[in-house]
Amino acid sequence: MDNPTAYCGLACESCMIHLATLERDQLKQQSMRESIAEQCSTSYGMNLQAKDITDCDGCRANTERLFSGCSRCKIRQCAISKNIESCAFCSDYICEKLQEHFLLDPEALVRLEKIRRN
16 A cells, blocks of 8 residues: 555554454455444444445555545545645644544544654
C-alpha cells in the first residue's frame, strides 16, 4: 500500500477492512467481513452486512477499491477538497470533525501529531 495512513490518521495497515481485502483465503475473508460488519453495527451504529464490507486499498490509494464508509467520509472529502496530503497539514487542524473522530480512534491523533512533527 502506498499510503498507510488515512487523511484522518487511521492506520490502514491495521484496518480490518484493508486486511480482509488482502486476505486470499475466501472462507477466512468472508469470516473477517462478517466480523467487521458486526463490529461496525455494534460500535458505530452502522447497519451493515458482510456483503457491505467491500475491498479497500485506503482512502489515499490510487485505486478504485474503497470501502463505502470511507467513500462517504466527510474528513476524506474535506481533505481532498483542500488538496492536502493529510489533516495534519490543514490550516483548520484540529477541526470539529477530527475531534469527533479522535473520540473513536485516539491513536489517530497520535499518528497525525507525529506527521506534523516530521
